[in-house]
Amino acid sequence: MIKERIHTIKPEIMEIFEHLHQHPEVSWKEFQTSDYLTQFLQKNGGRVRTLNHTGIVAEMGEGSPVVAVRADMDALWQEVNGQFQANHSCGHDAHMAMVCGVLLILQKFSSLPPGTVRFLFQPAEEKGTGALKMVEDGVVDDVDYLYGVHLRPELELGDGFAAPAILHGAACFVKGRIRSDDAHGARPHLGANAIEVGATFVSLLNNIHLNPMLPYSVKMTSFHAGGESANIIPGSATFSIDMRSQSNEGMEKLVSKVFEIASSLEKLFGVDIEMETGANVAAAEVHPEAQAFMEKGILNVLGIDALQPPLVSTGGDDFHFYTIKRPHLKATMLGLGCGLAPGLHHPNMTFNKDALLNGVHILSETVLETLKEGKGKRGRQHVD
Template identity: 55%
Template sequence: MNVTIQKLTPQLQKIFQHLHANPEISWQEFNTTDYIQSLLEKENCKITTFDDIPGLIVEIGSGKPVVALRADIDALWQEVDGEFQANHSCGHDAHMTIVIGTILNLLRSDVPLLGTFRFIFQPAEEKGTGALALVKKGIVDDVDYLYGMHVRPIQELPHGKFAPAIRHGAACFMKGEIIGEDAHGARPHLTANAIQVGSEFYQHLNQIQLNPMVPYSAKLTSFQSGGKSINIIPGSATFSIDIRAQTNEAMFELMNQIHKISEMLAEYHEVKIKLETVSNVAAAIINDDAVKKMKKAIIDSVGEDNLARIIETTGGDDFHFYTIKRPDLKATMLAIGCDLAPGLHHPDMTFNHESIPKSIEILSNVLINTAKAQS
């Protein structure tokens, strides 16, 4: 292991513990922003914060090229031990620690730093809206290469293995509303039972047929209808849908089918059905050159035996909006094997923290080598 990283490890352990113990949900990461700023403001770097949103940008070096590294900083809101709370069950606490460690490693490195290294601490990845907000602020307009990372479940990648890219799928989250009239339990002919409409919606979702060679899914994840009075047939309901597809093209087709189902059921039952897209995440657009550079950094840091193939997953990440909105940007994400279990978004998720120093070494190498190649 790099001697500098080895010396930084005890400090990084404390940083991780603080971030893990103080999670904040999407668009509320103000204390997290302040904490990261307080850690780095005494270092030889430029820090930029925003008046209207949390998150911060940290830069070291100057001139061209501009090579960037992104960490997502938000936590999930979920039930933990019987109570709903913010919880870092997706590894963003690890991602922040890795990027902070990369900054400190580069600042203390004897290697000349060519160009500008930009570190993006991005809010609201879990909402799928943080990357788009930062794109609008122009923070990647002059970036040549952008790198990210994500810890991976043990089922995908064991501890000590690293992959040079993550081929995420597209994801869309929708809220729906069935709007009708209630009726007396003795007079079912006077209304359309919203629960029945919802049941049919569920059945039709399961009957959607797309190209079986492309993974996809659409499922109801919540449904609320009726009240305390058992003798009232509910005419209205609210529901949510989680939609996944491995490609953006399949997602477009899947969404089209869902809207057709909604229109068909609304006409048949003579009710209104409203669908609203709360957020969506595009499928990955991976740059071959960036993957090649990440692959070399993995081999140089941990050896070819610990290089894994590109990870393909139906999970999503708003990281890919950077390349969709800025097509000239070359980007990829490091997949980190860390024996993560039981799984991402599980309230009791744990992982092997020994993966953090090695990730810092890989990302430091890819940043340095990318800048050197472009200078």
């Protein structure tokens, strides 16, 4: 039944995608995107609740269980054909179009199984801060099941295939500054050389060892010190550090070791090292029950030959902050093969637009399966 309905709404799904693709907006500035989606949701029977930012919540149905579907809204700021601009090279335009498609499909049912379907349109995924703000707003406090979706590159998942979970890794980015006084090149004993501090920092980062069975990495990705004068020993420098781990526990250990190294270098060289954590993305926490419902959705739409195992990705997504902050949530993210090339975040990324229909169909089937078989639970304990 859904298959026939998918084809009737295909023109509208494609229209939504093209509009969003042609009007990209960067993190926390998704104003036109928010207005467009709000009008669409209200027009199609969604009970819309706007927030004190660009995020949107819409609902249909009532009672338990509460099943939520999340789409990210923001675009990247990057150089495209020689010009810097907002650009949907991560597929968020596709994610929004698919979630809108789910609402269109469910809205066509004369009656749905008991329960509430909630549609979450979340800003600022690329900043790693949007999900945390939505959690703070309480939009998932009473949610039982949470589903997301992300297009996957062709090299990771072929067109026409799908995975019931994406096992993203954790990522943490630190910016720092080394502070000391400059010294004359002829008198190195009168100051600390920030370049030497940085070189020692890099060496010690390379000596961090965690469990080798756990994928992880830590590296300095930028370092700036000194000026045009070759006879001045720079006392100050700025730097950035990129950390990755496939588990949240591993990330905690990495961060702790990096800050311990900085503290030791302060004492060794007699300098001040200031460090500030920027974007911080959690590793995936997938619930087996949610994954099982997503598997059913994929099987119902694409069949057993197209069902792939959960994807392990070193990339990150702030979707997983929902489950970190609200452990009661049963969540997973659909990995959708769509012929995406050359890759995510490439300024000229393209994919097979017909795969949007597969995504709408799978998510709709998953939501219906969850409403029919899922159980809601009340009186949860929240962890901040």
